[in-house]
Amino acid sequence: MDKVSNKMEIRQISKTFFASKGYFVAIEDVSFDVRDGEFLVILGPGHCGKTVLLNIVAGLDKQTGGRVLYDGTPMDGVNNQISMVFQKLALMSFKTVMQNVELGLTFRGTPKNERRKISQKYLDLVGLTGFEKSYPYQLSGGMKQRVGIARAYANDPKVLVMDEPFGQLDAQTRYAMQEELLKTWEKDKRTVIFVTNNIEEALYLGDRIVLLSECPAKVKAIYPVDLPKPRDMTGKIFLDLRAEISSNTDLAI
Numbered sequence: 001m002d003k004v005s006n007k008m009e010i011r012q013i014s015k016t017f018f019a020s021k022g023y024f025v026a027i028e029d030v031s032f033d034v035r036d037g038e039f040l041v042i043l044g045p046g047h048c049g050k051t052v053l054l055n056i057v058a059g060l061d062k063q064t065g066g067r068v069l070y071d072g073t074p075m076d077g078v079n080n081q082i083s084m085v086f087q088k089l090a091l092m093s094f095k096t097v098m099q100n101v102e103l104g105l106t107f108r109g110t111p112k113n114e115r116r117k118i119s120q121k122y123l124d125l126v127g128l129t130g131f132e133k134s135y136p137y138q139l140s141g142g143m144k145q146r147v148g149i150a151r152a153y154a155n156d157p158k159v160l161v162m163d164e165p166f167g168q169l170d171a172q173t174r175y176a177m178q179e180e181l182l183k184t185w186e187k188d189k190r191t192v193i194f195v196t197n198n199i200e201e202a203l204y205l206g207d208r209i210v211l212l213s214e215c216p217a218k219v220k221a222i223y224p225v226d227l228p229k230p231r232d233m234t235g236k237i238f239l240d241l242r243a244e245i246s247s248n249t250d251l252a253i
Contacts, residue, residue: 008068010066010068012066013065015027036191040206041206044214048215082160083160091147097136119154122149128143164195194206
């Protein structure tokens, strides 16, 4: 058996917010590994601390306890090997699709021809060929999400962190985006950390699922999902695992 290589190690992470009226514990003693090239899903109820944890993992916030290792080295602040896709994409309305995707490359000073080539590659990858000159107001919700994913990929991160990116989409568009994301991941095999509060979404996408408790977030269980992709949501193994996870969480069935 090949040795498993960890891209990231989250060790005993805690986060406490302090204020004049007291303190609030959002995350408590959370530990798990992120394997190189895997699609890891973090599953938990609303307002349990998932986004706080994700911000720490991405280097956008600082924990009050524990540590995050990237390739075995402690992380301290923003890591340019990690890109994040937020639930609210904040696309720039006055810029075209192409300009939005190449934004990070522009900030880095990448020459125009090179950044255009890189951005076009990922627009093609997410199925937006032909929409390069469109503006965000001309796109559907799912297409805007794909712009955000292409923008994150264009920065060439080793780890792609996604915070409930499909949470505001209707059910049909959400299913379509899950399929598109898997196709992109299968082609690229980048390490992905994906946060959701939807059990079916977690089971459909994830190689492993880290299940969190209600706030303060703790790891309740880690579930390997040894099913071929794309997955049959009506299959017995899928439904049995869904029932097992449902029985261990306060998420709606």
